[in-house]
Amino acid sequence: VRYRVVVERSVLHLPGGIAELSAALGRDERVRVVDEVPTKLVIVDRSLAMVPLTSQALEPAALVVHASGLLESLSGLFESVWRDALPLRLGVPATPGAPATVVEEERDGPDGTDLEILSLLLAGLTDASVAKQLDLGLRTVQRRVKRLMELTGVTTRLQLGWHTYEKGWVARGEQG
Known part of the structure; x- marks a missing residue:
């Protein structure tokens, strides 16, 4: 329990x-x-x-x-x-x-690799593509995404994306 x-x-x-x-x-x-x-x-x-x-x-x-x-x-x-x-x-x-x-404890936030993973996922890449781009194992990417979901208290990747933006972990570029 x-x-x-x-x-x-x-x-x-x-x-x-x-x-x-x-x-x-x-x-x-x-x-x-x-x-x-x-x-x-x-x-x-x-x-x-x-x-x-x-x-x-x-x-x-x-x-x-x-x-x-x-x-x-x-x-x-x-x-x-x-x-x-x-x-x-x-x-x-x-x-x-x-x-x-x-x-x-101080709150555990995402490290640099986590932020790279989040940015690539928000750009539309699959877990496999993110792993290849960052030279990581697929399971490593999946494990980090799961940890970030637990950290933020969300249950879906869509919620994680929204939370990522709301917390300022990634920023939207200036629109011209």
């Missing part, structure tokens, strides 16, 4: 917050941090979501959302927040036996 969790930065300052996040990261959960999440939300297998309801009732309550347009919207909200959040990783303890620390 794979988990992806987005937490608010304030969680890092709670008593036991670092320990909880360290334990989660130790279980190979993927954790990212943002200043503020728009809502608390749990999505399971992209087929079910739970949204806590705020009420004056003493008993906790949640809205359960099954496959629907609302579920798709909630999934899109999560993916958007996930994409903009910073990844966390376990830091090395300063002294042996001390608890691990949680460190915010």
